[in-house]
Amino acid sequence: MVSDIKQGAAKILANGMNIPCVGMGTFGSDRFSPRQVADAVAGAIRAGYRLFDCASVYGNEDLIGSVFAEAFAAGAVKRGELFVTSKVWNDMHGAGDVLLSCAKSLKDLRLEYIDMFFVHWPFPNYHAPGCDGDSRNPDSKPFSAERFMGCWRQMERLVDMGLVKSIGMSNMTVKKLDAVLPLCRIKPAAIEMELHPCFQQQELFDYCVSRQIQPIGFCPIGSPTRPERDKTAGDPSATEQPAVVAAAKAHNVHPAVICVKWAVQRGQIPIPFSVYENEYVSNLKCTAEDPLTDAEMEAIRLGDKNVRLIKGQVFLWEGAKDWTDLWD
Numbered sequence: 001m002v003s004d005i006k007q008g009a010a011k012i013l014a015n016g017m018n019i020p021c022v023g024m025g026t027f028g029s030d031r032f033s034p035r036q037v038a039d040a041v042a043g044a045i046r047a048g049y050r051l052f053d054c055a056s057v058y059g060n061e062d063l064i065g066s067v068f069a070e071a072f073a074a075g076a077v078k079r080g081e082l083f084v085t086s087k088v089w090n091d092m093h094g095a096g097d098v099l100l101s102c103a104k105s106l107k108d109l110r111l112e113y114i115d116m117f118f119v120h121w122p123f124p125n126y127h128a129p130g131c132d133g134d135s136r137n138p139d140s141k142p143f144s145a146e147r148f149m150g151c152w153r154q155m156e157r158l159v160d161m162g163l164v165k166s167i168g169m170s171n172m173t174v175k176k177l178d179a180v181l182p183l184c185r186i187k188p189a190a191i192e193m194e195l196h197p198c199f200q201q202q203e204l205f206d207y208c209v210s211r212q213i214q215p216i217g218f219c220p221i222g223s224p225t226r227p228e229r230d231k232t233a234g235d236p237s238a239t240e241q242p243a244v245v246a247a248a249k250a251h252n253v254h255p256a257v258i259c260v261k262w263a264v265q266r267g268q269i270p271i272p273f274s275v276y277e278n279e280y281v282s283n284l285k286c287t288a289e290d291p292l293t294d295a296e297m298e299a300i301r302l303g304d305k306n307v308r309l310i311k312g313q314v315f316l317w318e319g320a321k322d323w324t325d326l327w328d
């Protein structure tokens with residue numbers, strides 16, 4: 001079945017690969033089961049989504065893999081039409097482990113290659129799933145370019161081996177990129193970063209664009225359903241920003257949809273998450289119709305609060321001051 005829902009034009013990465021302008025996130029947080037997320041992926045394929053943002057740590061790649069296999073078998077979509085990402089988790093950066101992690105994701109996703117494989121976080125710092133925000137692992141370490149490159153060399157080998165088509169980084173800063181980009185044999189084709197109207201990261205965004213690195217925006221709606229451990233008193237809500245609410249009224253859509261439109265028009269690739277068909281269909285359709293005006297784009301730009309929601313404090317090492325140490 002071919003969906004008749006139109007979506008915005010695909011983008012071309014520096015390595016020549018096409019990537020859709022919007023994708024679907026698959027992190028069920030503490031709220032949605034792997035089955036619910038996999039069912040949403042099945043519905044999203046039917047709706048016309050072609051980009052899916054997966055990760056081993058989301059704990060649902062096996063069920064999502066079954067959905068992909070069924071969609072291929074039914075002729076709903078061809079492998080070459082999908083763009084599937086996955087990510088190596090923090091406990092798999094060591095020598096030989098990146099290949100093992102990739103092999104496990106390939107097996108679970110039931111794919112012969114992954115389109116884009118990310119280093120999920122630039123630290124080998126592991127925390128137990130579901131731990132509270134103040135937990136510290138005594139083995140956690142600060143960022144080191146040398147340690148990171150040990151992981152990245154293994155990522156590069158995955159490209160050489162044809163197991164992944166492209167590689168990317170996630171949760172980086174300009175300072176960390178300055179330290180590692182000159183050392184990369186294969187540069188990241190994309191970088192995943194938190195991007196929404198309350199956290200626009202203009203400097204990092206421009207840094208990536210000027211180097212032909214595609215920004216992919218996670219939490220594009222401000223992640224209203226993120227785990228409690230990632231919530232801090234005073235965090236702003238992207239969907240309640242006056243410029244977003246005003247545009248939502250003008251376009252007669254939910255404020256979440258305005259966040260997705262803003263992201264696509266600005267140039268990042270948003271990967272909104274939802275298990276609800278009406279929501280994920282709106283998030284796809286809105287990329288091809290009724291664009292925001294220049295004045296609306298500018299009003300949202302001016303509303304940036306520069307507040308990071310996903311602070312990552314569970315990755316802190318002993319002796320670190322607070323979560324800002326993770327972000328230089």
Ligand SMILES: NC(=O)c1ccc[n+]([C@@H]2O[C@H](COP(=O)([O-])OP(=O)(O)OC[C@H]3O[C@@H](n4cnc5c(N)ncnc54)[C@H](OP(=O)(O)O)[C@@H]3O)[C@@H](O)[C@H]2O)c1
Binds near residue numbers: 225
């Ligand atoms: N690389 C990384 O470190 C990293 C970190 C975080 C996330 N991610 C990726 O980014 C994806 C998205 O981030 P996220 O899931 O945290 O946050 P998000 O996409 O900003 O927010 C998701 C929530 O927004 C609401 N929503 C979505 N579409 C809507 C619509 N059309 N109308 C109304 N509400 C809507 C839903 O809430 P309700 O369920 O209440 O309707 C949904 O649970 C993740 O799934 C994951 O793939 C990557």
